[in-house]
Amino acid sequence: MKKKTIDINTHERILTSAKKIFYLKGLDGARMQEIADEANINKAMLHYYFRNKEALFDAVFAEATGNILPQVSELLNAEMPLLEKISYFTDKYITILSENPLIPAFIIKEMNNNPERFFKIFNEKIRLKPAVFIKQIKSAVRNGIIKPVDPLQLFLNMISLCIFPFLARPMIMNVFGMNDDDFRKFLNKRKKEIPVFIINSIKI
Amino acid sequence: MKKKTIDINTHERILTSAKKIFYLKGLDGARMQEIADEANINKAMLHYYFRNKEALFDAVFAEATGNILPQVSELLNAEMPLLEKISYFTDKYITILSENPLIPAFIIKEMNNNPERFFKIFNEKIRLKPAVFIKQIKSAVRNGIIKPVDPLQLFLNMISLCIFPFLARPMIMNVFGMNDDDFRKFLNKRKKEIPVFIINSIKI
DNA sequence: GTATAGATTAACCGTTTGGTTAACAATTGC
DNA sequence: GCAATTGTTAACCAAACGGTTAATCTATAC
Numbered sequence: 381m382k383k384k385t386i387d388i389n390t391h392e393r394i395l396t397s398a399k400k401i402f403y404l405k406g407l408d409g410a411r412m413q414e415i416a417d418e419a420n421i422n423k424a425m426l427h428y429y430f431r432n433k434e435a436l437f438d439a440v441f442a443e444a445t446g447n448i449l450p451q452v453s454e455l456l457n458a459e460m461p462l463l464e465k466i467s468y469f470t471d472k473y474i475t476i477l478s479e480n481p482l483i484p485a486f487i488i489k490e491m492n493n494n495p496e497r498f499f500k501i502f503n504e505k506i507r508l509k510p511a512v513f514i515k516q517i518k519s520a521v522r523n524g525i526i527k528p529v530d531p532l533q534l535f536l537n538m539i540s541l542c543i544f545p546f547l548a549r550p551m552i553m554n555v556f557g558m559n560d561d562d563f564r565k566f567l568n569k570r571k572k573e574i575p576v577f578i579i580n581s582i583k584i
Numbered sequence: 585m586k587k588k589t590i591d592i593n594t595h596e597r598i599l600t601s602a603k604k605i606f607y608l609k610g611l612d613g614a615r616m617q618e619i620a621d622e623a624n625i626n627k628a629m630l631h632y633y634f635r636n637k638e639a640l641f642d643a644v645f646a647e648a649t650g651n652i653l654p655q656v657s658e659l660l661n662a663e664m665p666l667l668e669k670i671s672y673f674t675d676k677y678i679t680i681l682s683e684n685p686l687i688p689a690f691i692i693k694e695m696n697n698n699p700e701r702f703f704k705i706f707n708e709k710i711r712l713k714p715a716v717f718i719k720q721i722k723s724a725v726r727n728g729i730i731k732p733v734d735p736l737q738l739f740l741n742m743i744s745l746c747i748f749p750f751l752a753r754p755m756i757m758n759v760f761g762m763n764d765d766d767f768r769k770f771l772n773k774r775k776k777e778i779p780v781f782i783i784n785s786i787k788i
Numbered sequence: 789g790t791a792t793a794g795a796t797t798a799a800c801c802g803t804t805t806g807g808t809t810a811a812c813a814a815t816t817g818c
Numbered sequence: 819g820c821a822a823t824t825g826t827t828a829a830c831c832a833a834a835c836g837g838t839t840a841a842t843c844t845a846t847a848c
Contacts, residue, residue, distance in 0.1 A: 390795080390796095404697075405612070405697060406610070406612065406613075406693075406697060408609070408610065408612035408613035409610075409612035409697060411834090411835075411836090412835075412836060412837085413834090413835080413836090421796080421797095422796060422797050422798080423836085423837085424796075424797070424798085424837085424838080424839090425795080425796065425797085426836095426837095427836085427837060427838080428794095428795075428796080432836075432837070433836065433837090485692060485693075485696040488689060488692060488693075488751050488752065489610075489689075489692075489693045489696070489697075491752075491754050491755060492689040492693070492751075492753075492754065493608075493609060493610060493613060493693075495754045498754070499754070499758055502758075503758075507759070508755075508759055510759065527784070529777075529781075530773070530777060532760065532770075533773070533774060533777050533781070534781075536748070536749065536756070536774075537745060537778075537781060539748070539752075540744045540745050540747075540748035540749075541741060541744050541745070543744075543748065543752075544740070544743070544744035544747065544748055545740065545744075547692050547696075547751060548692065548695075548743075549696075550695050550696065550699045550702070550703070551695060551712075552740070554703055554706075554707075555711070555712055555714065556736065566736075569734065569737070570737060570740075573733075573734060573737050574741075577733075577737070577738075577741060577785050578785070580731070580784070580785040580786070581781050581782070581784040581785035582784070594825080594826090615804090615805075615806090616805075616806060616807085617804095617805080617806090625826080625827095626826065626827050626828075627806090627807085628807085628808080628809090628826075628827070628828085629825085629826065629827085630806095630807095631806085631807060631808080632824095632825075632826080636806075636807070637805095637806065637807090
């Protein structure tokens with residue numbers, strides 16, 4: 381006799397499973413049955429809690445962006461001298477990404493696969509607004525704190541250096557023969573080296 | 585000797601169409617019918633020239649990697665002083681990527697989606713061997729040409745700075761309000777700024 | 789207790805998808 | 819010139835897929 385306790389957390393279980401599958405396989409590669417199996421529920425339950433695959437994906441996407449982007453915005457807008465902020469941002473950003481290592485590839489994939497859908501969802505949520513940070517760079521150049529650099533290029537340098545290892549992780553591990561622990565150590569080292577690399581380049 | 589003019593044309597048309605669709609939508613998102621339509625042929629023709637979807641994908645993947653990776657290897661192994669090579673590599677690499685702007689996202693997507701299949705194909709082809717370049721960095725450090733840096737980190741910095749704009753292109757254009765021409769100009773500027781950025785950081 | 793509303797399941801459905809078949813057209817070898 | 823090989827097509831097929839239905843179960847309010 382199976383006594384089924386009503387699980388008020390079914391909604392949560394579905395979202396957790398959906399995140400796992402969507403992050404790994406993308407919208408096109410994910411199967412509703414697979415998500416149901418992962419959550420140990422019937423496939424019909426997915427449609428009971430989420431109208432359809434698209435609605436479930438939107439919920440997952442909202443978590444992926446809604447979780448990370450506000451944190452990044454906060455880091456970028458922190459009140460702090462530029463050089464200090466570069467170290468601060470790099471360290472915190474790589475920490476955030478390490479806790480969500482699959483999200484960068486997920487975002488890049490879905491953004492390039494279907495930009496219209498992506499920005500329809502994305503632009504409704506918190507837009508990434510690097511304007512404050514860009515201005516801060518301009519100001520630092522004007523005040524002779526750093527060499528004259530293009531603020532946009534410097535900003536993208538910083539982002540590139542932080543995100544790329546998470547996108548290319550399998551390749552990096554393959555080419556340089558790393559295991560998971562090696563890669564973790566590599567990231568921790570990188571966390572410290574990126575700000576040195578950047579600041580060495582722009583300081584006067 | 586058999587004449588196969590029609591054969592070769594159709595074969596080539598299929599590959600061209602398949603590249604277009606697979607690059608944009610990935611293995612999971614691509615439809616055989618869509619590829620057939622793009623090539624203006626019957627769907628059965630795809631299976632006449634390529635056993636199945638996987639075989640067609642493998643052919644596309646082989647072109648994607650087989651075209652770019654050897655060029656990258658050549659750049660990395662060029663006989664040239666380190667600082668000069670950094671400028672040389674950046675310029676040529678971004679030029680190559682500009683001619684194949686969809687390939688980075690395609691590679692990253694498929695690699696993360698299914699690493700086993702990816703490296704099964706990838707490791708059979710030309711493996712990226714940055715060993716020579718890594719040694720050159722070590723040597724430059726030893727000879728006091730550049731500051732003491734972790735060669736692996738420096739190598740990845742260079743790669744990150746070059747590739748990332750192609751992965752994040754829709755986001756960059758969205759956030760900074762660029763059109764295609766703006767982005768092209770941005771890339772040309774970046775081509776010159778990346779080596780300055782790197783060399784400023786490591787030169788003594 | 790029982791009515792009720794929400795939660796859950798198995799079975800089912802229409803469509804799409806990758807792939808096949810068998811017949812037909814064109815080219816080639818002799 | 820004609821058979822054989824190669825190229826091409828429309829029609830078809832089975833499996834997989836997202837989604838639905840109707841019936842059943844569970845907890846709770848009355």
